[in-house]
Amino acid sequence: MRTIRILGIDPGLRITGFGVIEKTGNKLAYLASGCIKTDAKASLPTRLGAIHAGLCELVAQYRPDQAVVEIVFVNVNPQSTLLLGQARGAAITALVAGGLEVAEYTALQVKQAVVGNGHADKTQVQHMVRRLLSLPGDPNPDAADALACAIAHAHGGQGLGQGPGALATKGFRVRNGRLI
Template sequence: MTASSPLRILGIDPGLRVTGFGVIEKVGHRLAYVASGCIKTDAEAALPKRLGTIHAGVQELIAQYRPDQAVVEIVFVNVNPQSTLLLGQARGAAITALVAGNIDVAEYTALQIKQAVVGNGHADKTQVQHMVRRLLALPGTPSPDAADALAGAIAHAHGGQGLGALSTKGYRIRNGRLQ
C-alpha cells in the first residue's frame, strides 16, 4: 500500500446469534464508510450449523468487499463460562474464514477499541455508536453490533499494529478488563 492508495479494513464483532461487521477505507488520515451490518444465525439450529453460517457469511463479506486487513474483537471470560465458550467458537468461525481468505487479522480487546474510538475504555454501547456515527459522518446510527465492528476497524486504522501491541505486562485481566 502506498500513502495514497486505500486500505480496506473489515471489522468483526463476533457473536453466536448476531455477528456484526463493518467495512471502512483509510486513505492517508481520512476514513470512509463502505458498509456495515450483521450476520444472523438461526437460534433454533444446532451449533455446528450456526458456526457454518458465520463462516460462510464472513467468506461472502471477503468476496464482496475484498478487505486488505481485518479486525476481530478478543473475547474474555465472563460470568458464564458456557457463554464464553460459545462466543469463542463464533469468533473462531470468523477468524478461520478470514485466514482462509488470506486476510491479515488483528485482534483487540473491547477496552482497547473503546479507548481508541471514544477515549474511554469503559464507554457504553451508545457512546460507541455515537462516536462511530460522528467519525464516519454517517446519516444514521448503526446497530450496536455493526457499530462495535466499525469501531474495531476505526481503532485499527488509527492505531495499526501499535494498538495491538499495547503492553499488558504488569496488568491482570478481570471481568474482561485490564487492571
C-alpha cells in the first residue's frame, strides 16, 4: 500500500495552523502540527513573509505529497477579509513554490467530512481530530483545523484515487475537479 503524506493549512494573519498526517490504506497517522505566529506589531509584508518562510520550512522538513488549504469566506469586516486573503495567498505561494498541488475546501466541507456536521464548533473539531488520529489530548484549535483539512482530504479528497463519487456519498459535489 502506498503511503501519502498530507499537509493541511488553516491560514490566518496572526496564526496559521498546520498539520501533517500520513494515509496508508484507510489508516491515518499523525506526524506533526502546530502554528506559525506573526508579530501583530510587524508590517504586513513582514508578517506575510513569515508565513511564507514558515511554510517553506515545513514543506522542506516533512516533504508532503499533497497540500490542502481552507477557503476563506467574506467576513463582516472587509479589511479583515482582505488581510486574511493575503495570508492565505502567502500560504498557497509557499506550497506551490514547494512543488505541491493545492486542494481547497471550505470550513463547512471540512467540518462535514470530519465531524459529520458542517456547523460544528471548534471544540467538536478538536475532539474528532483527537479521536481520528489517536492523540493523547486535544490539539490547539488552529492546529486542529489544519489537521481536519488534511483528514477531510484523506477521506475522499482530490488526488487520492477515490474520485468524485466518494465525495458524493458525503454530500459533496465536484465540478471541474474541485469541490463545490
